[in-house]
Amino acid sequence: MAEEEEIRRHLVLVKPFSLEDEKDSEHAASNVIRKILSLFKNVRPGSDITNFQLPPQLNLPRSQLQSYNEMIYSFSGEDLLGECSRRNLPIERLKSVVTWNISTLRPLIFGMSPYNPVVGETHHVSNGHINVLAEQISHHPPVSAIHATHEKENIDVTWTQYFTPKFRGAYVDVEVKGKRVMKLLNREETYDMDQPRLIVRFLPSPGAHWAGKVKIKCLETNLEAELHLNSDSFIERLRGNNNRSIKGKIIESSSGNQLYDIFGHWDK
Template sequence: MRKRSFVSKSQKYHFPSTTFQMAEEQEIRRHVVLTKPYSLEDEKDSEHTAANVIRRILSLLKNVRPGSDLTNFQLPPQLNLPKSQLQCYGEMIYSFGGHDLLGECSRRDLPIERLKSVVAWNISKLRPVLFGQAPYNPVLGETHHVSSGHINVLIEQVSHHPPVSALQATHEEENIDVMWVQHFIPKFRGAYVELEVKGKRVMKLQSRKETYDMNQPRLVIRLVPVPRADWAGKMKIKCPETDLEAELHLVSDSFIERFRGNNNRAVKGKISESSSGSKLYDIFGNWDRTISAKNLKTGEVEVLYNANESISGLKPPTVKNLKEVMESESAMVWSEVSEGILNKDWERAREAKKAVEEKQRKSLKQREVSGESWVPQHFSVVKNGKDWDCTPLQPTVPRAPLVITEAHEDIMN
């Protein structure tokens, strides 16, 4: 079995052959399709009106009972974004404006300032969601590997039923590690669809010897009175080494505000000492505008986060070296489907999507016949009941053949 290796500083990072690796004699076109991340300005430019989208969605859901598990529900290409869910996860970390919020988490000298930076970085991961369109469900073994500035991100789909994704990101300059393992549990509630995020998210500031545990809010897709999708619920960030924690509540709009079509993506929260419960800061604002923090001792108010600076004008990755792109790369696995969607060639997109899914079913049957179990290539996976835990097999993520250019020249220079 041949192995392809990438060199990253002092270590070699091996990518063993997977079910996606093609025989050398096959003359199959290697290409990737990369699209721009969805950002603030795109909400105003959507070509899909709410009325048309809701009509199509209701026609698809008319035979679905309330409370049904929608994990395995298959969308037609007309309701797909031209990208995989793994790419959407990665964009939360590697796609941002000119300011490196992740690196800032370790640059601050005081523990309270570092926690405020972690809060700002967490809020930056809340991205607008395009109502009526969803990314592809990743196939087993699918990966997404991108570099942006000093940040390297690698994601792998480690389970298909249920769909579980593992993510590792490293910041080379500031020695920061980020680890996620998560999966959505979608439920149809009649008037809305709720997607609860299960799993864990951990950030380690190695130079500071600090660990930050955090969670992700729910995604609520409302059908009435005005179709829209937004984040809701509670976010909590805790660092045992500094005895500090933050709690953020994403406040839902009132019925009247939703009916008027207003976007009130409010955030209210606090920063406290974990052991005493003493509140140090009030946090308030809107995650799609600005978030501020008020020092309860001095009364001073500061802006922690500006959405316009962080999640506007986002750029897609570009291909730095096509030969080094893994066959399991999301943008390659789904390239034919994405091209069909972008060209509005729905028949081509439908057939290409069917081919990807059929290939996955065939691989599953082959493993069942041979008695083999799927083993992730980049993570060690442990399942305990309904909970999942993943550990990266390598301490750091190497530089990727897909890169974000131009956006962070001010950081790199």
């Protein structure tokens, strides 16, 4: 035990990139936008760019697996994952699962990307009651698998995903394939979750934003949530939608009766 405590005292978790880091990157975006567009000069619109490689100077000093793990364990001091099981009513548990899901939608740093992990690479983090293990399980396509547990609340999360990016001229449209499954073992409930799209826009203003529809469903409680994420596009501004806004609803699956409205911003 003494040896374990000594190790824990010297354990340092790398601080996740914050909103301040993102603001700095947006300020510097004009310095990299021309370089990025020059990389695509020989790429035809509509092309799959899954195997497209960024030059090393545009890589973040971390692996993609570490970035995935940060989505799960880093909540600015709040245990949002454990809260999913602590609530007594099914509707309150679903609301907590929705909150946790939104919290994983971190703002991305435009023009910067983590290093692609190699097959068999792993990344493990233990933070409080949360343990997270990520592994790169495939190279073509590049599939990552994450398994997380919350020891105190007996929660199990599995998460697999890979990207299918396509070049669209003024932006890159990234379809995120895979699924997230959260099991609240003490409650005997399973929540299935879709994943949003990622839009990396070059013009008229550069930025990287989550967009599209996400569905969260629990068969045992007959409840589901539907989220719509708006990207920061020129069209969305014309429609009066705010930057990074989110709208949605919680309904009874069998009847379609709406119980709650969801609205706000996914980065706040």
